[in-house]
Amino acid sequence: IPQCPLSVPGLTWEFKDGRDQAIMAIPTRDMCYLECLNTAGCAGATWQLNDIAEGICFLFKEIEEYQPCHFCESAKAPLPVNDVCNAPEDKILDIQDTKNELDCIDRCARKSGECQFYSYFGEESILPNKCMLFKSCEDVTNAEGCPDIHSGEIQCFMPPQCSDYKILDHFTRKDTFRQFHLCDTNDNIENIASPDWDEDGWYRVKGEAGSYIPAYEVPFQSCGTVHSGYLKDTHPVMHGETKNATVCFTDADEPCAFEKEIQITRCAGFFVYKLEEPGKCDARYCTSDHPTQQITSDNE
Numbered sequence: 001i002p003q004c005p006l007s008v009p010g011l012t013w014e015f016k017d018g019r020d021q022a023i024m025a026i027p028t029r030d031m032c033y034l035e036c037l038n039t040a041g042c043a044g045a046t047w048q049l050n051d052i053a054e055g056i057c058f059l060f061k062e063i064e065e066y067q068p069c070h071f072c073e074s075a076k077a078p079l080p081v082n083d084v085c086n087a088p089e090d091k092i093l094d095i096q097d098t099k100n101e102l103d104c105i106d107r108c109a110r111k112s113g114e115c116q117f118y119s120y121f122g123e124e125s126i127l128p129n130k131c132m133l134f135k136s137c138e139d140v141t142n143a144e145g146c147p148d149i150h151s152g153e154i155q156c157f158m159p160p161q162c163s164d165y166k167i168l169d170h171f172t173r174k175d176t177f178r179q180f181h182l183c184d185t186n187d188n189i190e191n192i193a194s195p196d197w198d199e200d201g202w203y204r205v206k207g208e209a210g211s212y213i214p215a216y217e218v219p220f221q222s223c224g225t226v227h228s229g230y231l232k233d234t235h236p237v238m239h240g241e242t243k244n245a246t247v248c249f250t251d252a253d254e255p256c257a258f259e260k261e262i263q264i265t266r267c268a269g270f271f272v273y274k275l276e277e278p279g280k281c282d283a284r285y286c287t288s289d290h291p292t293q294q295i296t297s298d299n300e
Helices: 029-037 101-109
Strands: 007-012 021-023 044-048 056-060 067-076 079-081 092-097 117-121 130-134 149-153 166-168 201-205 227-231 242-249 258-266 271-275 283-285
Touching: 029 044, 029 056, 029 067, 029 101, 092 101, 101 117, 101 130
Parallel strands: 166 201, 227 283
Antiparallel strands: 007 067, 021 056, 044 056, 044 067, 079 149, 092 130, 117 130, 117 149, 201 271, 227 242, 242 258, 258 271
């Protein structure tokens, strides 16, 4: 699983005639991304499935705000590095055989977040089809006279909600907390409204609240509320992946008395949750230090 996702489905950028380029009959996503790598000034590419044209490849000179698209997937081009990365031995992660530059970039993305830079040696180079992976590229070697060498810094592609979210961080949210009757409500109700709730939207769990909405049953009257909310589903596995999920809210007789549909995105090192107010007081989304295992507390 890449620590640094190179592409994202369902998003693209604004296409401008005269600046950007559309290439017809490109049958695969990878072929589209290779077109971008081989086109001077390409900042990003979107491949869109199209029954008539087999597939359309959009090459962008500038990438700014995201916008939605159907049956599409997009990737950013690496930031170019002139010449060849010249790094000390402890900064070289690996030297591998590879089939093309895109394969070299993908290998860098799969190096558990360690790899930041690469140098790909093409078929006409001194080291045909070799891929060098680096932690950093603080210095370069002049490659003049050595053709077909391509170096760059890979660009992670995370959905917008991975950088634009609200925070749930109040200690009373923890699944081990048994006091108070607070509520995730959009109404400003004194002594009842959760202090860290800020209307519907994308949220990250941080600080004293832990890191997750738990994916296990949480007892009635936990998390500083009456109806405790926990995930009925698992978290997404792929970095950059967004999935639909269901939150169950407990009552005295039922572990899942009522439900709320949410979305979860896996970002680089954390999750964000698209939450709406539960619609009942006292009800609240629980949080925890672990996604699938409850940790007991003295506050019982």
